[in-house]
Amino acid sequence: MSVLQVNNIKKSFGKTEVLKGISFSLEKGEVLSIIGSSGSGKTTLLRCLNFLEFAENGTIAIGDKVIYDGAVKKNLSDSEIRKNRLHFGLVFQSFNLFPQYNVLENITLAPNLLKMDTPENNEIHAKQLIERVGLTEKTESYPCQLSGGQQQRVAIARALALKPDILCFDEPTSALDPELTGEVLKVIKGLKSKDSTMIVVTHEMEFAKNVSDKVIFMADGVIEEMGTPQEIFENPKSEKTRSFLSKSLEEI
Amino acid sequence: MSFQQVTLDLAVGFLENCRLFFETLLFSIPLGLIISFCSMSKFKPLSYLMKIFVWCIRGTPLMLQLFVVLYVPGLVFNMPMRNRMLAALIAFVINYACYFSEIFRGGIESIPKGQYEAGQVLGLTKSQIFSKIVLLQVIKRIIPPMSNEIITLVKDTSLARVIAVGEILLAAERFAGKGIIWPLFYTGAYFLIFCGVLTLLFGYIEKKMSYFN
Numbered sequence: 001m002s003v004l005q006v007n008n009i010k011k012s013f014g015k016t017e018v019l020k021g022i023s024f025s026l027e028k029g030e031v032l033s034i035i036g037s038s039g040s041g042k043t044t045l046l047r048c049l050n051f052l053e054f055a056e057n058g059t060i061a062i063g064d065k066v067i068y069d070g071a072v073k074k075n076l077s078d079s080e081i082r083k084n085r086l087h088f089g090l091v092f093q094s095f096n097l098f099p100q101y102n103v104l105e106n107i108t109l110a111p112n113l114l115k116m117d118t119p120e121n122n123e124i125h126a127k128q129l130i131e132r133v134g135l136t137e138k139t140e141s142y143p144c145q146l147s148g149g150q151q152q153r154v155a156i157a158r159a160l161a162l163k164p165d166i167l168c169f170d171e172p173t174s175a176l177d178p179e180l181t182g183e184v185l186k187v188i189k190g191l192k193s194k195d196s197t198m199i200v201v202t203h204e205m206e207f208a209k210n211v212s213d214k215v216i217f218m219a220d221g222v223i224e225e226m227g228t229p230q231e232i233f234e235n236p237k238s239e240k241t242r243s244f245l246s247k248s249l250e251e252i
Numbered sequence: 253m254s255f256q257q258v259t260l261d262l263a264v265g266f267l268e269n270c271r272l273f274f275e276t277l278l279f280s281i282p283l284g285l286i287i288s289f290c291s292m293s294k295f296k297p298l299s300y301l302m303k304i305f306v307w308c309i310r311g312t313p314l315m316l317q318l319f320v321v322l323y324v325p326g327l328v329f330n331m332p333m334r335n336r337m338l339a340a341l342i343a344f345v346i347n348y349a350c351y352f353s354e355i356f357r358g359g360i361e362s363i364p365k366g367q368y369e370a371g372q373v374l375g376l377t378k379s380q381i382f383s384k385i386v387l388l389q390v391i392k393r394i395i396p397p398m399s400n401e402i403i404t405l406v407k408d409t410s411l412a413r414v415i416a417v418g419e420i421l422l423a424a425e426r427f428a429g430k431g432i433i434w435p436l437f438y439t440g441a442y443f444l445i446f447c448g449v450l451t452l453l454f455g456y457i458e459k460k461m462s463y464f465n
């Protein structure tokens with residue numbers, strides 16, 4: 001049984017159709033990389049999965065349960081939307097840590113407000129996550145005292161604290177200096193396990209090639225090509241994929 | 253006329269300034285919040301109405317507004333305003349609420365969208381996002397403009413004199429009427445001390461909040 005099944009998602013802003021019918025599924029423990037040129041709709045797709053945008057069409061199912069159906073979205077109450085959001089986590093390109101809270105508080109804020117567990121247990125769990133992203137000595141630091149790479153690792157721990165079924169990353173290293181991307185990608189790679197399912201929108205082709213189980217190449221709001229990293233990077237079938245890959249190689 | 257006597261008489265007058273100051277703050281801050289939320293409302297007629305109201309208040313002199321509040325109820329509704337202090341308070345509250353509302357709106361709108369979205373994807377409710385994430389950041393951002401406005405308010409309270417509220421300048425003018433001018437200049441000391449204390453207080457609060465940005 002797939003953990004995530006996305007079927008025919010469509011999304012427009014005004015007259016421009018940004019997602020023109022996106023369908024894919026993910027098995028538990030899989031890492032999916034989404035690549036594609038700027039403006040192809042990658043961010044919009046992740047935002048639809050996290051219900052920051054609402055697709056006009058299509059369904060999103062977790063396991064065998066359809067949690068979202070574009071045709072009947074009006075019937076969703078605020079609390080249902082919030083419950084749906086908890087199936088997903090999202091790590092933003094620009095971190096979006098809460099500046100007035102230190103590292104530990106950033107991570108425990110939502111678990112405490114949602115009463116996931118007792119405050120003591122939430123804190124113990126948060127400290128384990130901080131250790132996992134390698135920031136134990138920064139537990140009491142405030143975001144403004146951290147480098148971009150460290151901030152992004154905190155953001156990852158913050159998203160993990162809610163134990164999402166699927167963790168999404170939107171270009172997690174694009175806002176970082178090149179020498180800091182490695183530490184963040186290493187943390188994401190380290191999360192890969194049989195029960196953490198991840199979707200990573202990225203421009204880091206090496207990462208997509210080496211870490212993911214599945215790669216989607218998006219162009220103009222559609223999935224132009226989908227397959228294993230070998231299929232996409234070594235044997236691209238579509239002309240668009242080929243020209244995108246050769247262009248991104250040129251950049252290096 | 254002894255120095256102590258003048259000091260005492262002016263202090264009694266200044267108490268009225270202080271009362272006007274604190275009562276204005278007490279009512280204009282909540283009213284300013286309401287106005288700012290109305291002017292950010294998605295219901296366009298309400299937000300336009302509020303913007304026009306704010307424009308009228310900020311675009312006319314406070315002194316004129318004092319006269320309006322004092323005389324218009326009597327002239328138009330045949331209900332003369334007998335309590336001059338109350339008239340002054342109403343004019344000050346409305347005037348300052350409009351200035352504060354613009355500061356609040358600026359502060360709230362300056363918080364990046366990403367802060368709200370980070371709260372949303374963590375499953376928080378709108379009110380949790382506002383109270384636990386946005387509010388303190390707004391407060392930090394509005395402290396400098398608020399402290400400016402509040403220090404202006406201290407000095408503006410002396411404008412109540414134009415509708416004969418018995419504040420410090422009126423007290424000093426009574427001496428001037430008897431040919432003693434220096435108490436008029438002496439009033440400056442009261443304002444300086446009060447503003448000095450406020451400046452220290454706001455400096456302290458700003459420092460308290462400098463641990464984040």
Ligand SMILES: Nc1ncnc2c1ncn2[C@@H]1O[C@H](COP(=O)(O)OP(=O)(O)OP(=O)(O)O)[C@@H](O)[C@H]1O
Pocket residue numbers: 013018036037038039040041042043044045
């Ligand atoms: N809120 C919005 N309102 C109007 N148009 C939008 C909005 N958000 C995105 N778009 C448009 O949708 C298209 C897809 O945007 P999106 O951000 O999903 O692309 P992307 O693949 O993430 O690009 P990038 O690699 O640059 O991040 C773009 O043309 C963009 O201008």
Ligand SMILES: [Mg+2]
Pocket residue numbers: 042043044170171
């Ligand atoms: Mg994007």
